[in-house]
Amino acid sequence: MSGPALVAHQFRYDQKAFWRNPAAVFFTVGFPVILLLIFATVFGDQTIDVRGGIDTTAYYVPAIITLAVISATMQNLAMTLVIAREDGRLKRGRGTPMPAWVFIAGRIGNSIVLALIMLALVAALGRVLYGVAIPWAQLPEIVVVLVVGAAAFCCLGIALTAVIPSQDAAAPIVNALLLPLYFLSGVFIPEDELPQGVTDFANHFPVRDFFQAFFDAYIPGGASGMDWGNLAVVAIWGVAGLLLAIRYFRWTPRGG
Amino acid sequence: MPEPVISIRGLRKSYGDFEAVRGIDLDVQAGEVFAFLGPNGAGKTTTVEILEGYRKRSGGEVAVLGEDPEQAGRAWRERIGIVLQSCRLDPYLTVRESLGLYAGYYRAPRPVEETIELVGLGAKADARTGSLSGGQQRRLDVGMALAGDPELLFLDEPTTGFDPSARRQAWDVIEGLRDLGKTVFLTTHYMDEAQRLADRAAIIAAGEIVASGAPGELGDRESLPTTIRYRLSGEEVSVETRTPVTDLHELTGRVVAEGLDLEGLEVTRPSLEDVYLSLTSESGEDER
The missing domain is CATH 3.40.50.300 (P-loop containing nucleotide triphosphate hydrolases)
Structure with missing residues (x-):
């Protein structure tokens, strides 16, 4: 098989295995949906002081899509790759003629498709349950931001595996990194409630940049249209992640 | 080849x-x-x-x-x-x-x-x-x-x-x-x-x-000694030999001629397990 055909082959099996894994499906698909329902219910019909005032629900739809994308990519890859590595499956795959990049490309493709599915799902729920308009006119920008962000967070997730020593450590390490950043970056708590110092701190990390880029694309009406600077920062993080992954990613189990 | x-x-x-x-x-x-x-x-x-x-x-x-x-x-x-x-x-x-x-x-x-x-x-x-x-x-x-x-x-x-x-x-x-x-x-x-x-x-x-x-x-294993064991008049005997066939022939001929019997006669070659254990234990303990 040629390279692209091999990637498609790998992707097909990755999709199968993903949808049959209840834990992965719950955290990637179910959890963001539950968060959307909780935030929309708790903060109800308030108005958030950004863009001259928008509904809470309109704020949380792009926020939760941001979280879902990071969850489908960085979190999902970091956890499943560490499990596969410690099980010996990565090592075993390296013993076949399949080139290493095919395997990684299949996994990244799997994550990006999941991210796109989550975009559609959360956007549709926002529209149906809370009447948050789907910004069709912005669709090209939305997809570009989402795909670039998804690819960048895939690279960061793959790089992160290098510091995760065991299967048991995967979830705690990933959550310890991401959960605080969701709070500090305005994903969980609307940013008009956050002190300036907090968002300044969060600006040093890519969750904040990706959220801002995606928010810009999803909720038009920013002063100067789409600001691509945030997305560029996300892309730079992604490239850094890629370089670290190439240097430090390991195929063999750490525990043996 | x-x-x-x-x-x-x-x-x-x-x-x-x-x-x-x-x-x-x-x-x-x-x-x-x-x-x-x-x-x-x-x-x-x-x-x-x-x-x-x-x-x-x-x-x-x-x-x-x-x-x-x-x-x-x-x-x-x-x-x-x-x-x-x-x-x-x-x-x-x-x-x-x-x-x-x-x-x-x-x-x-x-x-x-x-x-x-x-x-x-x-x-x-x-x-x-x-x-x-x-x-x-x-x-x-x-x-x-x-x-x-x-x-x-x-x-x-x-x-x-x-x-x-x-x-x-x-x-x-x-x-x-x-x-x-x-x-x-x-x-x-x-x-x-x-x-x-x-x-x-x-x-x-x-x-x-x-x-x-x-x-x-x-x-x-072929060249290792064979063990012949038997009891004769209540006494346990165990002999290691490299010529088991001749030894056995001589032993049984003598016993039959004297009208005696060999109880519990056994002829054992070293098992592969014996060879393995002796070879691997000589070369040191489990390392690494």
Whole structure:
């Protein structure tokens, strides 16, 4: 098989295995949906002081899509790759003629498709349950931001595996990194409630940049249209992640 | 004589100060089932992983299918199959899917249905691998190594930790490979496994080869003394001899002539296990 055909082959099996894994499906698909329902219910019909005032629900739809994308990519890859590595499956795959990049490309493709599915799902729920308009006119920008962000967070997730020593450590390490950043970056708590110092701190990390880029694309009406600077920062993080992954990613189990 | 499938000369491997493999020589011919025997920590897995291209050697020459595994590429990987010492399969794929996934990595794979039959998992073809027993998972593991229809198969301790019936089934699968004409490089610490499966075997202990040959002749078993034991007039007698036939003839002739009887007469050759234990214990304790 040629390279692209091999990637498609790998992707097909990755999709199968993903949808049959209840834990992965719950955290990637179910959890963001539950968060959307909780935030929309708790903060109800308030108005958030950004863009001259928008509904809470309109704020949380792009926020939760941001979280879902990071969850489908960085979190999902970091956890499943560490499990596969410690099980010996990565090592075993390296013993076949399949080139290493095919395997990684299949996994990244799997994550990006999941991210796109989550975009559609959360956007549709926002529209149906809370009447948050789907910004069709912005669709090209939305997809570009989402795909670039998804690819960048895939690279960061793959790089992160290098510091995760065991299967048991995967979830705690990933959550310890991401959960605080969701709070500090305005994903969980609307940013008009956050002190300036907090968002300044969060600006040093890519969750904040990706959220801002995606928010810009999803909720038009920013002063100067789409600001691509945030997305560029996300892309730079992604490239850094890629370089670290190439240097430090390991195929063999750490525990043996 | 045709070029050997595996050729090793003076292979060495060190981890820091510890020398795991201390200069070994080996040849494996096409179509052979070769058993690489030794206790845990003797250097078996280090050696086999050097042959598979997973580890770099510290010294010596290695050729597998005519290529240096450290340099070998995709075309070489098309021709080998690997079963690692421990590998958990993707629990969410079925037997058929796991084999289909691996078959897709190769240019000229073996048909999946054929592989399923070969490893005896016909009844489990649509079961998720997570629901298989340990023995069944191991046979699927062997099946995945066969997915690309390789010429050479590496099996690293394929039956360690198995119950007797699972071992027997695994052995049947490996014997089937011989019938297909595959070359098999098998590591094991079970003497009976080598005896049952291998055409030739080598014993490694503390990084050195201490014996090699056909399993029946390992460690010069032919030349070791035979023990004759019996009771005569209530007295236990045990004699070690290198000429058991003449000795026995003389002994029984004398006893019959005198009208006596030999109670509990036993003639024992050293078992392969005895040879193995004496060879591997001489060369030091379990290291690493």
